Amino acid sequence: MPLYGEGFAAVYDREWAFWAEHLWPFLAARVGDGRGGTRSWLDLCCGGGHLLGRICAAGYRAVGLDLSPHQLAVARRNAPQAALMQADVRAFEFRGGFEAITCVFDSLNYLTEPADLAAVFCRVARHLAPTGRFVFDLNTHEGLQDAWNRIGTVPCEQGHVTIASSFDADSGLGRAVISGYAAENEASPLFVEEHIERGYGPTEVAEMLTCAGLTSEVLDGHSLQAPEPRSARLLWVCRRTSAAMAS
Ligand SMILES: C[S@@+](CC[C@H](N)C(=O)[O-])C[C@H]1O[C@@H](n2cnc3c(N)ncnc32)[C@H](O)[C@@H]1O
Numbered sequence: 001m002p003l004y005g006e007g008f009a010a011v012y013d014r015e016w017a018f019w020a021e022h023l024w025p026f027l028a029a030r031v032g033d034g035r036g037g038t039r040s041w042l043d044l045c046c047g048g049g050h051l052l053g054r055i056c057a058a059g060y061r062a063v064g065l066d067l068s069p070h071q072l073a074v075a076r077r078n079a080p081q082a083a084l085m086q087a088d089v090r091a092f093e094f095r096g097g098f099e100a101i102t103c104v105f106d107s108l109n110y111l112t113e114p115a116d117l118a119a120v121f122c123r124v125a126r127h128l129a130p131t132g133r134f135v136f137d138l139n140t141h142e143g144l145q146d147a148w149n150r151i152g153t154v155p156c157e158q159g160h161v162t163i164a165s166s167f168d169a170d171s172g173l174g175r176a177v178i179s180g181y182a183a184e185n186e187a188s189p190l191f192v193e194e195h196i197e198r199g200y201g202p203t204e205v206a207e208m209l210t211c212a213g214l215t216s217e218v219l220d221g222h223s224l225q226a227p228e229p230r231s232a233r234l235l236w237v238c239r240r241t242s243a244a245m246a247s
Pocket of ligand 1: 003004016019020044045046047048050051065066067068071087088089090103104105106107110
């Protein structure tokens, strides 16, 4: 079952663009320097390019990477100035470093193997300029436990999308079956996708970042303030350690 196929990518473009809007003022202040210009910004798992559009408008040289060709087709419309690349976040390779690297809105929760997440952090550290910042967010175990145990409906242009989610506390995995329906046909869905996310806690993520040579500050991913004991999402702001820069 392909993820972010044509049908869901079209719905995602309209219904989930708000996250970039929520994060952009924070990112512009904490990651950007307000100068734009030739500075480079890599947005991993860029989806439909909503964040990329803002990055380009602020004058950065933006690169977006995503696995889904359909998300990238949407991103091409939303961020025409960005360079786009279809690749797996576990296997990208660029020459030179980026001043800013971002990966937001659940994207890294799709890596259900902790070893894959740890390897992505190492790869990011290698691609970060010495003064660069890496910002990402992750749903926590608690976040998935609280939010991924329901059936919800999202109206959309074509009809509606149902999201039936469940969370398995033993494995730490959330499963969401996303089905899109045309208004006039409730019987057969236009598309069905199964999304699996793993919740990640602060201690394991902090250890992975340290191993990758990254220092970090962690915030609540929704309020962008100090984290709560049961924060549903954590947002991490990282830079390279001096030891990593020396090597
Ligand atoms: C929830 S969307 C977030 C998109 C975007 N960052 C945003 O803020 O709207 C997750 C994105 O991660 C991408 N993705 C998931 N696994 C990936 C992987 N292994 N490599 C590259 N992209 C991946 C999906 O195609 C999707 O576009």
